[in-house]
Amino acid sequence: MPLFHARVQVSLRPSVLDPAGEATRAAAGRLGVEGVRRLRIGKAIEVDLEAADAESARAQLALLSDRLLANPVIEDWTLDLREAI
Amino acid sequence: MTIGIVVFPGSNCDRDVQWALEGCLGRPTRFLWHEERDLGAIEAVVLPGGFSYGDYLRCGAIARFAPLLEEVGRFAAAGGPVLGICNGFQVLTEMGLLPGALTRNRDLHFLCESVQLEVRPGSCRWLGGYNEGERLQLPIAHGEGRYQVESEELRRLEGEGQVVLRYSHNPNGSVGDVAGLTNAAGNVLGLMPHPERACDPLTGGVDGRRLLAAILG
Numbered sequence: 001m002p003l004f005h006a007r008v009q010v011s012l013r014p015s016v017l018d019p020a021g022e023a024t025r026a027a028a029g030r031l032g033v034e035g036v037r038r039l040r041i042g043k044a045i046e047v048d049l050e051a052a053d054a055e056s057a058r059a060q061l062a063l064l065s066d067r068l069l070a071n072p073v074i075e076d077w078t079l080d081l082r083e084a085i
Numbered sequence: 086m087t088i089g090i091v092v093f094p095g096s097n098c099d100r101d102v103q104w105a106l107e108g109c110l111g112r113p114t115r116f117l118w119h120e121e122r123d124l125g126a127i128e129a130v131v132l133p134g135g136f137s138y139g140d141y142l143r144c145g146a147i148a149r150f151a152p153l154l155e156e157v158g159r160f161a162a163a164g165g166p167v168l169g170i171c172n173g174f175q176v177l178t179e180m181g182l183l184p185g186a187l188t189r190n191r192d193l194h195f196l197c198e199s200v201q202l203e204v205r206p207g208s209c210r211w212l213g214g215y216n217e218g219e220r221l222q223l224p225i226a227h228g229e230g231r232y233q234v235e236s237e238e239l240r241r242l243e244g245e246g247q248v249v250l251r252y253s254h255n256p257n258g259s260v261g262d263v264a265g266l267t268n269a270a271g272n273v274l275g276l277m278p279h280p281e282r283a284c285d286p287l288t289g290g291v292d293g294r295r296l297l298a299a300i301l302g
Contacts (some may be wrong), residue, residue: 016233017258019193068150071143071179073186074233 001050003084004057010070010077011042045069048084057081089117089127091157091173093148098134098170098281105281106131110298119151129166129300130157132173134226134279144187144229145175154180166210166300167273171227174265174275183266183275184242185234191258195228199289200278201253202264207246208271214295221292223278225256230277232259232266245269250276 012018018040025039047064051057061079070077088106092099099116106112115127119137124130137148148154154176161167161182169177177183190196204219206212215221234242239261242248250265257277265276280293 015235016188017191017231019189019191019258023193068146069142071146071186073178073184074188 001052004049004051004054005082005084006047006049006057006061007080008045008047008061008065008069008077009042009080010045010065010075012040013074013076016074042075043069054081054083086128087113087115087126088129088131089124090114091119091130091132091153092116093119093135093137093151095137095139096133096135096172098172098279101279102131102133102170102281105284105293105297109284109294117153119148119153121153122156124153124156124160129168130160132157132167132169132176133281134171134173137172137176140172140175140229143179144172145177145179148172148176149179158182161268161273164270164272168211168297168300169273169275170279170281171225171230171277174277175229177273177275182273183268184238185232185263185266187229187277188231188233189229190227190231190256193228195226196230196256197224197226198256199224200256200264202278203251203253205246205249205251207249207267209249209267209274210271211267211274211296211300212249214299220253222283222290223280223293224282224289225278227257227277230259231257232261232263232277234260234263236260239263242266249274250278 021039021041028036065077175187204215249267251262252264255262280296283290283293
């Protein structure tokens, strides 16, 4: 079965406060980087997955992202998928 | 009447709950290991505080897939009383038994202190021993207790009387000052404060006793 590499990017929904992001933004100022207007912390999850084809891989990764990797109440996710060579 | 106490790898309030129920209230308990599939003859389930499965990914996210929790889900759907304390509350939201999610405290601090709560018991079976508007004092100990839900959903929960515990002085930034929530049927309660740590006069107040005792009839 073909192997696929996926990168799932999980980010907090815009309406959800990100206090860790705010604290990091404040530290950026203390480092001397003054121009940071927005800093939000998410997660990048890398997955290698065997699947019959790209469509099937995408469907399984969508299920995984929706049900486990992200909590749709507070998070959005995007998927970057490519077949391993 | 035996009360089941769920034990995950990383649970750390399971023994406290056992002491509160058995030592302070004289009720039998049984530990339910996360890999079990049979609840047996228990009449209520408590999901205790701690860091289930290390709280990897998100608090409660992995615990939700424990074999035992399928049974707990069925038990709750059949009207069985389920109480989630702190990490147990986080697990209940991840399971979808309660709406919303619990996120990092507004000021990032792990909060370990006593808080005042206002009770609106409504139809919640766990809060039958409290009066409307009653204030009680319970300890909190959490880093991720900021309740989050869309404002429309919050209004619906408030309208239907599911917001049963509120902070008098919001410590963590929870929307609507939410400290505890019940489901529509009133048999499931999730709360961030620790009633089991307020049962023994030796270690502070006893405001948590009625909560744990109420369900026992």
